[in-house]
Amino acid sequence: MRRDVRRQPARGPQPRLLPAVAGHRLDHGQQGGARGRHGAHGARGRPAPDRPCGRLRRPAGRRGRAHGRRRAGQGGVAALRGFEGRAPRLFERSDGLERLIRRRRQRRTYPEAAHPREARVPIVALATRVGAAALVAGASAAEATQMILRLGIALEVPLHVDVTYTSIMVSAPDIGGSAPVTMVRTVPALARDYARLGHLVGIVDRVCAAELEPAEASRQLKERELSGMEYRRWVRFGAAFAQGASICALLGGVALDMLVAGLATVLIAMVTVGQQVRRGSYFFTQVAAGAIPTALAVMLMYLRRFGVDELWTLSPALVVASGMVSMLAGMGVVAAAQDALDGYFITAGARVVELLMRTGGLILGVAGVLWLAVRIGAPAYLAPEAVTPPHPVVQIVAAGAFTVALGVVSGLGPRGAVIVGAFGALGWAAYLLALTPVGGEYPIAAGLAAAVVGLLAHLMARKLGPPAVAIITVGIAPLMPGMFLYRALFRLVVGTPAVHPRDTAEELFMLAALTGIGLALGSSVGAAVGRRLAQPTERVARLATQIALGRGRLRE
Incomplete structure (x- = not known):
């Protein structure tokens, strides 16, 4: 077995001393030799403690240099292990930076299976009738869409709306495995009736405030459509x-x-x-x-x-x-x-x-x-x-x-x-x-x-x-x-x-x-x-x- 030279005292004649330099760093062989012969200060590349003569010992020979190279390799492995230990913290910091830079996207969610398919049919029918009546009375496409979406949000039914000049399609997608509900209503010739539009807004307000059921609202809208204009x-x-x-x-x-x-x-x-x-x-x-x-x-x-x-x-x-x-x-x-x-x-x-x-x-x-x-x-x-x-x-x-x-x-x-x-x-x-x-x-x-x-x-x-x-x-x-x-x-x-x-x-x-x-x-x-x-x-x-x-x- 090879002896551990670190624990053995130096023997034989002392080598010639070199002048000490403040901040002097040694290469790997010198580090190994210095550490192997003279302890920890040589391995760290630091100057030896000040002595009365103010000199450092000379690095060891071939044997000390080989041992120094082994110690340098062990130091590199330790440094790599230290980086692996610090790497999760670095990645955590990068995730935090990414969260700081990027905008968080929150998806709008609706309660799943809030209404079964049979209960969603009158809601979709009411929304379709409201949108068509709004367009006929003179509302814009955005206002008609707003009324339909407002009914869907208030009644907890997600609705997909497609409004064109001659037709309206409203669809309630599948929720919780149930089949979707889709209805299409054609828009007749537009005739300005702003009193009907105001009445329509009032019905939507009452439905959203839970003061009127969808079936009753549809009945009132149908009666209003059949009543005609307000004046003789x-x-x-x-x-x-x-x-x-x-x-x-x-x-x-x-x-x-x-x-x-x-x-x-x-x-x-x-x-x-x-x-x-x-x-x-x-x-x-x-x-x-x-x-x-x-x-x-x-x-x-x-x-x-x-x-x-x-x-x-x-x-x-x-x-x-x-x-x-x-x-x-x-x-x-x-x-x-x-x-x-x-x-x-x-x-x-x-x-x-x-x-x-x-x-x-x-x-x-x-x-x-x-x-x-x-x-x-x-x-x-x-x-x-x-x-x-x-x-x-x-x-x-x-x-x-x-x-x-x-x-x-x-x-x-x-x-x-x-x-x-x-x-x-x-x-x-x-x-x-x-x-x-x-x-x-x-x-x-x-x-x-x-x-x-x-x-x-x-x-x-x-x-x-x-x-x-x-x-x-x-x-x-x-x-x-x-x-x-x-x-x-x-x-x-x-x-x-x-x-x-x-x-x-x-x-x-x-x-x-x-x-x-x-x-x-x-x-x-x-x-x-x-x-x-x-x-x-x-x-x-x-x-x-x-x-x-x-x-x-x-x-x-």
């Missing part, structure tokens, strides 16, 4: 007359102009109701709606030509423009823009196509009658005249009266009609205030006024009662570019030279289009800001709103 027909026709007369007064018409414009709007309402009863095409309804006020104006001009002197104060351009504004007010500009901003592009695209078709039908009706009037020699009587706008107070009152009448036609109750009338007057006042700072640019001023209406509508809708989409749609109706559109059609059909460079048909069409875009964007941006500021106080409603808006963005 003569009330709606009276509101249509007030609608035409007030918008004519807003544009600067006199009493005779207001009377004729009101009669033209009543005729348009009659034709529209008849077409709805017969389920006719909305395109031809718009063609008839555009042709009626224009044909009435042509007939009155010919009566004036044959000696009826009382008609000399009549302005046919105001009559036609009033009818066009009344029909443009019924289009879903706000809902189309809101669906596009919320990310429901299929529904937004369908609404835009319908908007273009309705506007095209209206233009076709007006242009067709104007073409006939040109052929029979009546263009001078139908030329758009320069009308002095009335006093700003008169304009604000007329805008409020127009929106009240439009609210009644749209199905709002008396209180709701008065509320939207106040918003209509507020929107027109905002337009008048913004007109001077923007240099008289009508599209910009109209867009700013629409943004004000959209913002305040969402901030105050839950306190006032009417749905926000009803307040916005009706509140911005007086700002529709009816006069610009009529002047553009007249320039295009008649071909008279423009007095001003911006009075050509192309410029007027562009101005009308920019006004429509400004109204859509302004109202949608204001509504988006107001919706973010006025989050529902109820947790379920707030969660459903966030999921509905997030789903819209994820579809992109």
